[in-house]
Amino acid sequence: MFVLVNLKTYPCDPIEVAEAVRDVNESTDARVAVAPQATNIAQVAETGAETWAQHVDPIDYGSNTGHTLAETVADAGAVGTLINHSEQRLKLADIDGTVQAAERADLETVVCANNPAQIGAAAALGPDAVAVEPPELIGTGTPVSQADPDVVEDAVNAARNVDSDVSVLCGAGISTGDDVVAAGDLGAEGVLLASGVAKADDPTAALEDLVEPL
Template sequence: MSKILQEVAVDSNVKIVPVVQVIDAETIIDSTILDVWIQHVDPISYGAHTGWVLPEEATRVGVKGVFLNHSEHKFEDFSALIKANARCHEVGLKTLIFAEDLDELQKLLPLKPNFISYEPPELVGSEEESVATAKPEVIKDAFNFTNQVNIPLIVGAGIKSVADVEKSLEYGALGIAVSSAIVKSNEPKEKLLELIEGFE
């Protein structure tokens, strides 16, 4: 999959960032010219933390950034999210923090992540609706909030068509977070090329 992402990114001149499991990160980094992110780190420093993901180790293997607070791996304690974001920035990792609604999004603004993603969890993986079709006004409101503090907005959840991409960008998003539409496709490269058309 990383080879497909690289081919499409180079040919289209559209930035594509693979976000991978931490266990696969080093192998994928060695096989691609793309910036590779991982799906989570923990708010820890060196010490007794068996099974946790240390930000320094992500940096050591060449990871460039981290997803935090995805709906499938949310921080139950907001202070832990604050610390995880800070630890990432301490070691040179970029962060994208997910918000499931506008209330959560506004709480994230003072953390100053590199990106904020609005992704309503009920639409994640949806084959019927997308964030662009179901919640266009919320995308616009989310952009108004993030734009005030110069944090780029990414949107995700159910993105599966050129129209979804075009609408998301029209409403203020810098880019999209997409997974199911590509990894579940029988022709992932063709599906990715289709979505890329929305950036043209």
């Protein structure tokens, strides 16, 4: 099971969370990673935690002021990137270009989508994984696996029908180990979460709770 913690722009200590991710990752069979803000990627990667970017742009080297180049992210220590998070939506052509840019830089990719139909379209672009995240549940503490389990099962089927090599993650409202188990029972191979760890008083304890049932 893959557990990817997105720190967004929450006022947390990215190093503290990264150290918790590193330590918990070493004590569990789950794969645990963290996605800090772009300016913190190098520092976070230096902790030894598996580090992801929250976003890269569909660009190559050149005149692209204000954009994030995939190669720069990789050079800073990231091994993967989120794409098309509900808080950073892209057009389909830009998702395609971003997947290609990430692959060029040897970054793993997780493309986020709102529903099973979008999951199928995203899977057709050849990412490593897709994440189904109904935006109305993000940050609510109510997991999609509980609020609408059919969405997760349908997303898994939609991805498999397009490309069986694309993994499906479950996002939105994940905060406990029971949520992670429920996502796995519905066919998801991982979870994408944020506030459950980033806002926790004790990130290590929050992560241990997430992976303990696995």
